[in-house]
Amino acid sequence: DVKVTQSSRYLVKRTGEKVFLECVQDMDHENMFWYRQDPGLGLRLIYFSYDVKMKEKGDIPEGYSVSREKKERFSLILESASTNQTSMYLCASSRPEGQGLSAFFGQGTRLTVV
Amino acid sequence: GNSVTQMEGPVTLSEEAFLTINCTYTATGYPSLFWYVQYPGEGLQLLLKATKADDKGSNKGFEATYRKETTSFHLEKGSVQVSDSAVYFCALHTGGFKTIFGAGTRLFVKA
Numbered sequence: 001d002v003k004v005t006q007s008s009r010y011l012v013k014r015t016g017e018k019v020f021l022e023c024v025q026d027m028d029h030e031n032m033f034w035y036r037q038d039p040g041l042g043l044r045l046i047y048f049s050y051d052v053k054m055k056e057k058g059d060i061p062e063g064y065s066v067s068r069e070k071k072e073r074f075s076l077i078l079e080s081a082s083t084n085q086t087s088m089y090l091c092a093s094s095r096p097e098g099q100g101l102s103a104f105f106g107q108g109t110r111l112t113v114v
Numbered sequence: 115g116n117s118v119t120q121m122e123g124p125v126t127l128s129e130e131a132f133l134t135i136n137c138t139y140t141a142t143g144y145p146s147l148f149w150y151v152q153y154p155g156e157g158l159q160l161l162l163k164a165t166k167a168d169d170k171g172s173n174k175g176f177e178a179t180y181r182k183e184t185t186s187f188h189l190e191k192g193s194v195q196v197s198d199s200a201v202y203f204c205a206l207h208t209g210g211f212k213t214i215f216g217a218g219t220r221l222f223v224k225a
Contacts, residue, residue, distance in 0.1 A: 004157070006157075031211060033211075035215075040217055041217060042203060042215045042216055042217040042218050043158075043203070043215040045212060048211050048212075050211060056211070058212070090157055090158065092157075092158075102148060102160045102163055103158075103160070103213060104159075104160075105150075105157035105158040105159065106157050107155070107156050107157045108156070108157050
């Protein structure tokens with residue numbers, strides 16, 4: 001059974017803290033993604049990576065960075081957490097298929113910044 | 115630019131009712147279209163997809179037909195169950211790395 005695993009289901013952090021969200025996939029996928037999900041806004045892409053050490057900004061990268069040192073692991077970093085980063089964060093992975101691409105998602109991390 | 119518009123929820127139905135969730139899209143080129151489902155407390159999972167015009171995707175009793183002339187990909191199911199209660203996302207992909215998601219439609223099914 002294919003899997004994308006996020007390290008935490010729930011996190012509570014204080015304003016100004018540095019926060020790490022970890023994601024691991026066991027499918028040997030080249031592409032990995034971080035989204036945030038907010039009510040009424042659907043999923044918005046924060047960053048993605050198409051190879052080890054490669055990263056590209058998505059639609060809302062401000063306040064975030066990422067790291068991909070190994071193919072299976074993609075980390076999202078909040079350099080200085082703020083209350084407007086309270087959200088559900090979803091990690092996904094996929095193959096580089098081009099058309100017909102479909103993604104596998106982790107279970108999500110609900111982050112609350114207080 | 116590319117975009118996906120879904121009907122606003124929540125949608126509330128009784129068990130065994132017919133379901134339609136509307137989805138229309140705007141895209142350059144020839145996108146692939148998807149429906150994803152998110153059950154409570156979980157991440158998204160692919161429900162069905164269609165990669166070209168007039169294709170019909172189907173899975174678990176759900177189906178959707180890729181209509182290029184109306185730029186639509188409406189999700190249907192003939193008889194919903196309580197276990198279908200979830201949030202449904204329509205999405206499109208035109209190549210490259212980005213998938214565009216709709217805002218999601220929450221479905222409640224009452225016993």
